[in-house]
Every structure is written in structure tokens, then in C-alpha cells.
Amino acid sequence: MAKVHFIAIGGSVMHQLAIALRNKGYQVTGSDDEIFEPSRSNLARAGILPATLGWDPERISADLDAVILGMHARADNPELLRARELNLKIYSFPEYIYQESLHKTRAAIGGSHGKTTITSMIMHVLQQCRLKFDYLVGARLEGFAQSVNVTDAPLIVCEADEYPASALEKRPKFHFLHPHIAVLSGIAWDHINVFPTFSNYLEQFAIFLRTMEPGGKLIYNHTDETLRQLVEKEGTHLECIPYGVPEHTILNGHTRVRFGNASTDLMVFGEHNLLNIHAALLVCRALGVGDIDFLAAIATFKGAAKRMELVVKDEQTAIYRDFAHAPSKVKATIQALRNQYPERKLVAVLELHTYSSLNAGFMTEYKGALDPADVAAVFYSGHALEIKRMPYLEPDVVRNGFARKDLKILTDRQALERFLDQQDFTNTNLLLMSSGDYEGLNLTELKKYLTVQKPQ
Structure with missing residues (x-):
């Protein structure tokens, strides 16, 4: 039976590989300094959730057939250093x-x-x-x-x-x-x-x-x-x-x-x-x-999660969310909805969430990306910039980058909610594009924007 140890087992894809190998019959162990949901529950159900958080070189023994190194682990990780001392086979995920x-x-x-x-x-x-x-x-x-x-x-x-x-x-x-x-x-x-x-x-x-x-x-x-x-x-x-x-x-x-x-x-x-x-x-x-x-x-393929995913709809309105964030993805996604429903108004909101999308020097790559929308807004938060240790992003830099003068710039969730509340969603589609979550925007509440039928 192969014996495998994961350094940084809690990663979203890394923990899935660990579970797959456990299901294959391998002896699997792992470590991490933080494990969030759903990784924690998934690992617990598989019986391979680390008993304690943190790094411990004692977990690394000479009889390991492989050590798999996650992106979260740094080069000076004590378990990695021990594995190298023992000349163990160390692999990245794709290796x-x-x-x-x-x-x-x-x-x-x-x-x-x-x-x-x-x-x-x-x-x-x-x-x-x-x-x-x-x-x-x-x-x-x-x-x-x-x-x-x-x-x-x-x-x-x-x-x-x-x-x-x-x-x-x-x-x-x-x-x-x-x-x-x-x-x-x-x-x-x-x-x-x-x-x-x-x-x-x-x-x-x-x-x-x-x-x-x-x-x-x-x-x-x-x-x-x-x-x-x-x-x-x-x-x-x-x-x-x-x-x-x-x-x-x-x-x-x-x-x-x-x-x-x-x-x-x-x-x-x-x-x-x-x-x-x-x-x-x-x-x-x-x-x-x-x-x-x-x-x-x-014919029965509904799409992957968060890829042009229908959140809610009625006869006059549909609300979609999509993982699109890079310029080419944004252009393709918004054009798709425009072409599919040419007679409907299109309101599009893009969250800038990745390092590239929040970089002022990259902004011109988005030129014209939101042009197919009748109403367009860009959302980004100071919190996202802080986490990535990036400087303040001027709204005019964003507006000029997209080359759209009427572009709405929203920098907190409350402003986003006010913007959505102000829209008339009669005969309208709403497209939310992001690899993030709009600072915790509750998607289930978006059903309130569906057209309310007037009583007879």
C-alpha cells in the first residue's frame, strides 16, 4: 500500500486529491496551518483530517513513498525541509x-x-x-x-x-x-x-x-x-x-x-x-x-458551477452569475447573454477581485469589455486591495481603462445594493461576473428583483 503525505492538505483541489488517493486504498496523511470549509468537513468524512493544525517535522518519516506539496506551503516549511533531508520523492500536484x-x-x-x-x-x-x-x-x-x-x-x-x-x-x-x-x-x-x-x-x-x-x-x-x-x-x-x-x-x-x-x-x-x-x-x-x-x-449538460449559472428567473427577468474575471472571459460572457436575449435590456456588474484585474497598469486590457451592456458597473473593495497589498485604485483609472464614460464605479457592498435597487428589471437580464463574492452579497435575495405581477 502506497504511503503518501500532503503538505498543505487543505487546499481546494489538494484535499480532493488526498481523498481520491484514500479511496484508492492508499495510506494518506496530511498537515496544514489552516483548513477552511468545505475542505475541513470533506477531510473529516474521509478520515484524514489532521488531528492538529500546524507543521511538524515528526510527521515526515523515511517510509513515505511520496510527499505532495501544495501551493500554500513555503520553501522553508519544516516538513518540507525534513522531507528533503530524507531524500524523499517530493511532487507538486501536477507532477x-x-x-x-x-x-x-x-x-x-x-x-x-x-x-x-x-x-x-x-x-x-x-x-x-x-x-x-x-x-x-x-x-x-x-x-x-x-x-x-x-x-x-x-x-x-x-x-x-x-x-x-x-x-x-x-x-x-x-x-x-x-x-x-x-x-x-x-x-x-x-x-x-x-x-x-x-x-x-x-x-x-x-x-x-x-x-x-x-x-x-x-x-x-x-x-x-x-x-x-x-x-x-x-x-x-x-x-x-x-x-x-x-x-x-x-x-x-x-x-x-x-x-x-x-x-x-x-x-x-x-x-x-x-x-x-x-x-x-x-x-x-x-x-x-x-x-x-x-x-x-x-444536450443534458447544464454547465459547471458559477459558469453562466442561472440564479433565478421569471418570464421577464433572468439573473445569471459567472466566474468571468479576465478580459477575454468577460467579453465572451457578456456577448453571449447579449446575443441570446437581444430584445432584453442587459445590466452587467463585474467585480475586480484578482491581482491582474486590480492592477492599474492592466486596466486598459478591459477596453470595451462591458460595451454590450445597456447598464454597466464595476465593483471592487478596499478590503481586496488590502489583502493583496495593492495601492488604492482610482475610479477614473477604471473608467478610462474600460473606455466607458457612463460606467458606474462601486467600492462597497452597500453601494452595490443601492445600485441594484435603483434598476428597473422589467424585460431585463442581470449578469454578475466575479471570481469573488461581492463582499458577501446574498444571491438568494436577488429574487426580489424579479418582475412583480400587478394584481388584476
């Missing part, structure tokens, strides 16, 4: 995933946007087709108990993130997966705290392509000019399969997609999701799933 999948077919879904959704679509279809597979995805998905699963299945589908792997390993996570089948959905500069220039960011995708084995399948969005040029330069050793927006129709708020002679209505919408579906179809096709079976399964 360990690769070790567990050496004898599997590996499919990796990368790109600046759409990774979670494409991965979720593939998982949904494979599950509907009753195929055995392992997975790694960055969101909660209906029908799956956890976001990471590692078994003896012959296939693994991984969301391939470009963020650094660990405190020791600064290279991007997706460099360690070495997939047989890969998707690149597009390239748009993000994570400027890690990749200070666009050329530095672009190089990470070039490395990803160069390190794929010759003959591997690369499924890429040919409508992205930057990506297309990169693939032409770096993908000559690969089987490159381009994709774009498939044939489709939109009628009365419903989207129908067609591939060849087969078509189906969808529960998701937007040009970005049509691109995502095309990528997922090509991956599933490479894995032996027929197009008819794919369409039958994708």
Missing part, C-alpha cells in the same frame, strides 16, 4: 498526477479561457456514455462527488492550468501533464503577477506544445489569431486539428447546434460555449465516442 497516469491515455484541456467548461463537458459526455475515466477539474460539476478522481481507469481528463505548480516548482502546472490529446482554447494575457509580459505568458504555451510527444493530437481554436500563429510555429510535430464556432441557430432564447447531419438543443448558450462544445466533441471523437452519442449527452 504527482502525471506519476499516477503514466500508463493512462492523458487528455489535457488548456488555454486562457474555457478550460473548466470544456473539461466538464467531456466528463459529462464520458459519464453519460458509461466510460471509465479519471479526472481533474477546477469546479463543482453535477453528477460528480468530487473534482479530482484517481483510480485504475485507462483514461484521465485534466484541466491544464498555467499557474505555477508549487513553492518549489515555479513552472506552470500544464507543463507536467504531457498529454496524448490536448486542447488549447485561446491565448489572452492573464496572471500578470506571475507573467509580467505577454511574451513571457505566450512562451509558456509554446513550451507546452514543444514538450508534447510527436504525433500527439492538438485540438486548437483557429479563430484565435495568436494561437493559430503559435501552432503553425510550434506544432509541426503534432496532429493539429482546428476548430471554430459550429453551425447553430438561436430561437426564442434557445440554442440548437449541428454537426453534420445531427443536431440538438442545448442547455448552455453563447459563442464561447459553442466553441467549447466543438472542442469537447473533437476530444470525445478522439476517445472513440460517436457524434450522435456526443450530442445526445451534451
